[in-house]
Amino acid sequence: MKFQKKFSHSISSAAALNIASNVIKMCAEKKAAHMGGALSITDFLSVYYSFFYENKATSLFYSKGHACTSIYATLAYFNFFDPKELATYSENGSVFTSHVSHHVPGVEISTGSLGHALPVASGVSYAKKITKSSHNSCIILSDGELNEGSNWESLLFIAHHRLPCTVIIDYNKLQSFGLTNEVLQLEPLKDKFQAFNLECLQIDGHDHQAIFNALDSSSNEPRVIILDTVKAHPLKYAMNTLESHYYPPNEQQLLEGLNDIQEHYERYICK
Amino acid sequence: MRDTFVSNLIELAKADPKIFLVCGDLGFNVLEEFRDAFPDRFLNGGISEQNIAGLCAGLAKEGYKVFFYSIGNFPTLRCMEQIRYDIAYHFANVNIVAVGGGYAYGSLSTSHHATEEIGMLRTIPNMMICAPSDPSEVKEILKIITSDPSPSYMRLNRSGEDLIDFVDPLEQGSLHLAYSGSSDFQGKAFISNGAIANEIYKDLVLASSSDDLFTLPIVKPLREKIIVKKLLQYKEIIIVEEHQLIGGLGSAIQEILFDYYSSSELATLPRIHRVGIKDTFQSVAGNQDFLRDKAGLFSYRRYI
Numbered sequence: 001m002k003f004q005k006k007f008s009h010s011i012s013s014a015a016a017l018n019i020a021s022n023v024i025k026m027c028a029e030k031k032a033a034h035m036g037g038a039l040s041i042t043d044f045l046s047v048y049y050s051f052f053y054e055n056k057a058t059s060l061f062y063s064k065g066h067a068c069t070s071i072y073a074t075l076a077y078f079n080f081f082d083p084k085e086l087a088t089y090s091e092n093g094s095v096f097t098s099h100v101s102h103h104v105p106g107v108e109i110s111t112g113s114l115g116h117a118l119p120v121a122s123g124v125s126y127a128k129k130i131t132k133s134s135h136n137s138c139i140i141l142s143d144g145e146l147n148e149g150s151n152w153e154s155l156l157f158i159a160h161h162r163l164p165c166t167v168i169i170d171y172n173k174l175q176s177f178g179l180t181n182e183v184l185q186l187e188p189l190k191d192k193f194q195a196f197n198l199e200c201l202q203i204d205g206h207d208h209q210a211i212f213n214a215l216d217s218s219s220n221e222p223r224v225i226i227l228d229t230v231k232a233h234p235l236k237y238a239m240n241t242l243e244s245h246y247y248p249p250n251e252q253q254l255l256e257g258l259n260d261i262q263e264h265y266e267r268y269i270c271k
Numbered sequence: 272m273r274d275t276f277v278s279n280l281i282e283l284a285k286a287d288p289k290i291f292l293v294c295g296d297l298g299f300n301v302l303e304e305f306r307d308a309f310p311d312r313f314l315n316g317g318i319s320e321q322n323i324a325g326l327c328a329g330l331a332k333e334g335y336k337v338f339f340y341s342i343g344n345f346p347t348l349r350c351m352e353q354i355r356y357d358i359a360y361h362f363a364n365v366n367i368v369a370v371g372g373g374y375a376y377g378s379l380s381t382s383h384h385a386t387e388e389i390g391m392l393r394t395i396p397n398m399m400i401c402a403p404s405d406p407s408e409v410k411e412i413l414k415i416i417t418s419d420p421s422p423s424y425m426r427l428n429r430s431g432e433d434l435i436d437f438v439d440p441l442e443q444g445s446l447h448l449a450y451s452g453s454s455d456f457q458g459k460a461f462i463s464n465g466a467i468a469n470e471i472y473k474d475l476v477l478a479s480s481s482d483d484l485f486t487l488p489i490v491k492p493l494r495e496k497i498i499v500k501k502l503l504q505y506k507e508i509i510i511v512e513e514h515q516l517i518g519g520l521g522s523a524i525q526e527i528l529f530d531y532y533s534s535s536e537l538a539t540l541p542r543i544h545r546v547g548i549k550d551t552f553q554s555v556a557g558n559q560d561f562l563r564d565k566a567g568l569f570s571y572r573r574y575i
Contacts, residue, residue, distance in 0.1 A: 102361065109332075113356055119322045120357050123329020130311050131333075150353075153322035160317075 005051045007212045013268035015077055016046035016208075020261045022073035022086060024235070027248040030090045032098060036231035036244030037142060038070035040172040040205070044227055045074040047211040048138065053078070057135055061121040064142035064170060065099040065111030072096055072104060080106030115148025117141070118167065122154050125163040136220075140168045144175025147184050159197045164220040167198075170205065172231040174242055193224040205229035208268075234264040272427040272466070273301060273370050275406035279413050280338065281305050284312065290417065291330055295320050295341035302340070320345045324353035324365075331363035336417060343371040343385030347424065351391060358422045359397045365423075366416045372402065372426035372465050373513030374553065374562040381552050384562075385426065390518020392424045393491050399423035400491040402520070404449070404468035405435040408488045415443055415489070428466035435472050435486075444494040446485035446501050450475045458482050459574060460502065463511040464490065464520055466559075467568060471511060478575055490520055495527045499537060502528065509544045511571045513563065516547035546571045 020042045027035040041064070052058065062071045069089070076083040081104070088094035095103040099112025108124075111117050121137040128135040141151065146169070158165050171189070173180050180186050193200040199219070203210040205227025214225050232244035235257045249257050281304060284290040291312045292305055298315075306313040312335075316323035320341065327337045339346050346367045347354070358365045369385060376383035393400050399421045403409045409427065416423045438448040446462065449472050461471050461484040468486045475484055485501070487493075502508060502524075510521040524543075531537035546568060553562045563569060 109328075109361060110356070113352060115321075116325055116353065116357055119325025119353070120329040120332070122322070123326030124332055125329070126314070126326065127330050127333030127335060150321040150325065153317075153319035154325070157316065157319065157322055157326065 007051060007209065009208055009268040010270040012046045012050040012208045012212075013265045015050050015074075016042055017261060017265035017269065018077050019046060019070060019073040020234075020265075021258055022076070023069040024249055024254060024257045024261070026069045026073065026086060026089050028250075028254040031248050032069065032090055033246050033248070034066045035069070035248060036174070036238065036241070037064060037067035037170065037172065039232050039235065039244075040229040041067060041140060041170045041227075042070050043206045043208060043233075044140070044168060044170070044211055045070055047208050048215065049074055049078045051212060052215050059108050059121070059124060059135070059137050061108050061111075061117040061137060061139040062100050063111050063114065063117030063140055064145060065113075067142070068096075068098060068100045071100060071107070075104065075106040078106075114142070114145040115150035118151050118154040118158075121165060122158050122163055125158070125165050126161060129161070129163060136164050136166060138166045138168060140170060142175070143169055143171045143173065143180050143186060144183070146186055147175075155193070155196050155198065158222045163222055165222045166215070167222070167224045169224065169226045170229055171226050172229040174231045174240070174245065176245060178242070190226060198222050198224050200224040200226065202226040202228060206233055235260050272403065272406055272409045272432050273430045275409045276368060276413060276425075276427060277301055277305060279410050281308060283413065283417055284309055287336070287417065288312075289334060289336045290338070291335040292338045292340060293323055293327055293330070295323055295339075295345055297341060320349040321353050324350035325357045327365040328353070328357035328361060328363040331358075331365050332361070335364070337363075337365045338368055339365060340368045340370075343369050343376065343383055344388065345369075347385065347388040347392060354392065354398075354422075355395050359395045362397055362420070363422055364420050367422075367424045368427060369424070370427045370429060372428050373467065374559045374566070375428045375466065377553075377557050377559045377562040380556070381554055384553060386513070386548055387515050387518075388424070389426065389490060389514050389520070390522065393518060393523065397422055398491065399489065401489050402426040402464040403488045404464055404466065404472075404486045405432055407434055407437065408441060408447070408486065411441045412488055426465055432466055432469050433473070435469060441488060442497075444489055444492055445497045446487055448483065449486050450480075450484040452479070452481040453483055458505070459507040459509060460485060460505040461509045461511060461571065461574075462487055462520070462524060464488055465513050467511055467513040467563065471571060474572060474575055480575055482575065487520060487524070490523055493523065493527065495531070498524070498527060499531050502541060503537070505541050507542045507544070509546065509571055509574045511546040511568065513568060514547055516545055516549060519547060521545040521547055544574060
């Protein structure tokens, strides 16, 4: 992916602080599920949209449609629409559905059924390639989603055609009803991608500098970046719990959570 | 039908740089000419229909008019959810074309019988569903689906189907008069589509029948009023389809007639006989005619 802007921990942390706070507020207010997986990908989204998103030259496909609050909050923070609109999330008649909707400005495709975004993104990348447009597709997948065979069909295709796709795995190690390694063993995960002839990096998915460095490459080759993440990061009460996939924070947990988020990010933010 | 599809698609692709053909690793001795003429607009996606359906949606998102070509069940049932969600919901200009409709690949066994796909696809919003009966209808439908941005499905048989000498030109969403044996419209009308309509046509011609035959090459969307008006003229209607009785052509016609009757827009209902597959699989070897016969599809002949 082409280098866009100079890294600033302060800029992406300010984004993450806002996005993560909105995620837990939205989940609390609407008693919505899927908070854990929304929080585990927040740092990546903050870095990507702070430094690498460029209209027309990049497309972000958000395959883990259930974790919609973080992409909605991200797009709001980066002015794709008025952040006030987030208040309608999941309400009757709102375009902000509880799985990602392409009717929301900035969203490429609707997702919610897992294993769909990678094939669609590969079609976009293939079309861009034959028209010789400079373009990079970034596709965010959950780890549990790798159970779906369509992803592996698509990875074969992307590797074969050397499409300029950056595949992101939010490896928080928890899926709907258990640990990924208990439900269907993914390990050795990096080896699997490398065996598909895909360049693969594995990094700390909450380290903004590491995310920036991983994305900051002039390579047009297909790549997989495995983000080692923590479900519900950085909420002390909810981190690494299956419950965070289902339960919204109660009043007390919301206050604690907002405090945890503030504490976690403010150290990086220049005053 | 297959050869007409490919030769006409080549002609259309010469004039329209947005036409793109994707196959699921088949097309030996069929697709080479397209591939060689338009290498940038041809792609063999491999044996991976779920991936192909999604990537077709991606190509369409970039402005291509995509054709996804494969055998019967594979570009349809195998990737039904990708069709619903990636293609139809996003109104992607993807046209699925399947060879081997009905029992056309009969001897290849149940895996290759396409006998449920029209009913399943018909329930998906935005989809145009087509089952032409002869090469001339294939050509007409191809023009329609190429100029219409809706996602679509077209069921083909194989190759070598006879031309039907249609009485009227094809009108989108309406019945297409293939054979007219009656002058006063008081007799019986057959309604069919796909390759089995071609068999009925030959039978009616041979018998110099006084009945009529309509094809319904586009099963969805339908121009209901025109269809009802045409069918009003008959006392007896025989609907024949090489498809499960549930959900296909007969269901589509009956739904319209009953809705019109219930809303009092229609005073009486014609007597309707339906010939189709009675909720069964065929699990023995056999060519198309053998399996059609075994499934009872030739029982329409008793009405001739």
